[in-house]
Amino acid sequence: MKNIKFTDLDLSPAVLKAIEDMGFENPSEIQAESIPTVLDGFDMIGQAQTGTGKTCAFGAPIISKVDPNNKHVQAIILTPTRELAIQIYEELKRLSKHTKIRSIPIYGGQPMDKQISELKRGVSIVVGTPGRVLDHIKRKTLKLSHANFLVLDEADEMLNMGFIDDIETIINSTNEERQTLLFSATMPKQIQKLAEKYLKPDTKHIQILKKSLTVSKIEQFYYEIQNNARLETLCRILDADAPDSAIIFCRTKKGVDELVSSIQAKGFVIEGMHGDMKQTQRMSTLRKFKSGNLNFLAATDVAARGIDVENITHVINYDLPQDTESYVHRIGRTGRANKSGTALSLVTRKEISKLRQIEKEIKTKITKKQVPTLKDIMEAKSQNVISSIEDTLKAEDSYTKFIPLIENLSKKYSLESISAALLKDIFDREVSMDYEDNNLKVESSVRLFISVGRIDGINVKQLLEFIDNTSNVNSNFIGSVDILDKFSFVDVVDSKVQTILQNTSGKKYNGRRVNIEIAKGRSR
Template sequence: MNNIKFEDLGLKEGLLKAIKDMGFEEPSQIQAESIPIALQGFDIIGQAQTGTGKTAAFGCAIINNMTPNRKLPKALILAPTRELAIQVNEELVRLGKHERLSVLPIYGGQPIDRQFRALKQGVDIVVGTPGRILDHIRRGSLKLDEIEFLVLDEADEMLNMGFIEDIEEIVKSMKSERQTLLFSATMPKEIKNLAQRYMKKDLQHISIKKNSLTVSKISQYYFEIKHKDRFETLCRIIDFDEPNAAIIFCKTKKGVDELVEAMQSRGYVVEGMHGDMTQNHRMMTLKKFKEGNLDFLVATDVAARGIDVEGVTHVINYDLPQDNESYVHRIGRTGRANREGIAYSLVTPREYISLKQIQKATKSTIHRKAVPTADEIFETKFKNIINDVKETIEEEDFANFVPIATELDEEYNLVDVAAALMKMLFDKQTSFDYSQNSLETPASAEVRLFLSIGRRDGITPKTLVNFIKNTARVGSNQIGDIDLLENFCFVNVAEDAYARIMDNCSGQKLNRRKINIEVAKQKR
């Protein structure tokens, strides 16, 4: 992309400030290519894989060109699932924080009377699933007379989920003088026909080539955590693994600074790199890391580009990256020169969707790993101290210290002396004060899953339970309450079974219907 920056795309100051606040350093390829064209008012078909930054691509264009009035909505964004609608809504709120925009998510499973009230008060942008949007249109609570921007996000997924007729009915209910932005990973015939019928003749087609993302020699794991436990989890991982050299990635420059400060306060030998640092500063930091004078380097994606350091044993994603390609670039910093490498990612339940997208794009398996307990960390440290002492004794390179030991022997028992010295060494090597053996359980005893299949597909609770049991090999006691609705359903499953259910059941067919499964927002 020739190092294009957001400042080069023609966006207004408030939007650029919001982007900076979010920590984005430079646009992804789909953002760099589509935003300038969208700002000119062209309809766009954007063909790019999931996880390439499409939300910011259409979000920046809409927010930049919109004149908010908080009456009738000016923009409508359709997404295939409630989880994606929530995700898009949250990103638009962050992008529009300096523009006084009102953004409303609308999806099934949420009290409809609350949506009625919000629509009546006035809103600028509506983000929703086709079924619930159509429901509001038919009830007269959502009027599309003033829509200037229409976005079809993940259009091929909406097609797979049977929403094509709903989408057509929605599009027919709004004026033709609008800008339409359609984003899809693939371009099946039905999507092309939809574009031909409802988009302008001079529409621009932007296709981002699907790169081959390979991560063959790197062992990949993730730790499921609560956000508040992120730093302690990192400390536990590096105290247990004791990597020779590790690069830790943060999403933002502010995140790098805060993490470096926190790690340094715990005694780790660490420095940071990001785009606000001078080139000379970055080169000096990298030199120290290459020469082994730093154990850890904390960096953003942009600052770490092109880093080639032999001997990096671990890459740790303290924050998941903005897109799938960045994940591959990150973990490629380890496993160099045919050596094996380890990549860890810290993931909250809400981020699990992004992790699944990364797995799908890279065609790799990212295994779940338990956060080390305090006992496991202590045991590792004890073994390493014993091995170090044995090696020093066998090398017989301690003659200068014999007089000190002899002097201490006159006053103390040498076993006590050895134990005291080991304690001093142990305290020096263990940076975090672990107050309990294990972190708290990262989520409630059950996880609520969203499945894109419902009563209209001939599904009953019994057939659904049997499908999950047989496909994921889980017991019926691990499947809890089922909320079966017309077009989709929610299933509560045991926390220790949900990852297996998502891995084995998502993408499979039940009653000839392909099922998409995602972690749902917990019921309140």
């Protein structure tokens, strides 16, 4: 496979010319295996990470087989997010530049009338999110009875977002003789069932192993933390390491919003991206991040799908992901184009076993690091400040106009005192938090007794949501959770105990009044 070229893959001359214009000669592994399979007419399951060239893997052969004189929609490509739909559309446009084939993206947040007008003009390929595609099918503005190709891209994420019913409705609207191409980074049982139900018996399964990530130049580290020190740990890391560009992953949309608000207040240039944000806001944020005008991007896993930025130096798992596949997918955002990258994870003691499982599955050691001390931060900042001052001193014309001010001050203070005062002002602006101690200070926690347990049908996730919804205390302030048959115990940081006692105790869960009190003899 290593020596194969695009010209060996029997693609149409127009597509080959477009690929040549893009500067590519050798296909990636997923492209080399998928393109002949699609051209031969087989249904296909492709397992590969984002950034491996999946769009060209299905786009190049589809464009080679589409008839530009046929005015019906001949290919429908479903994707979980608007950003990924736009990215795929732009790639298809480049691949079809020497043909008369038209593609359009359709997604929520864009005027329906404009999309209807584009569809009426006649298009060969539609790229869209399931909800908006289904809207057009119901309006009869999109007919898929002549669609010979159906692509499900990032199928696992579409199912995670609850699109399974929409997807099945769309599949049933297509030509029964269609060729179906399913791409998914992971293969959970739902995906397997979907494939068994809708793909042909001779379907080809192409799996690109994660070796391209595990042997890449990504350095992987973790910090063992207490949950209530998560924010300060992140601030210390950002102050000490000073990443040029980083994606910070949170588990939930609310977590993204809270982190962005907290970190912006510390002076960092950061914005968030998740599915509840308006399309214009998400695209604006992505443009700023890609152009380098935004240092940090906080995002959920789903929102980050389709982000392809080469110069990301760090990926930070503010919340550890649920599974190994998601971890690999996240850290693959850095270390691209043969560049080095760093992946950092904040891990509580109860998550260490999950981290060990990730290490085992990716066959890579994730090294433990100590949370930066104030001394570490000051040393890192000192190097940057001194380097900046030396650069200024070398350019005499840039500072000589300030010499009279220093001469006046020197009549009252020593030059050493003046310099130290100026440096203090610089460091006060440079360091994000007023760190009270050299080492990370962790707030003590209190163990609470809660009068609901397994017999009430509650699990850890539901209990955390119940506390959050009633007292607005999220899981960042909660440590260990033990669910027993008739009651539960929860470790909560000291500063949030009274908030939970006052707001959550007495509220009802599944019709039953919940009593909460400080557990006897247990505090941490």
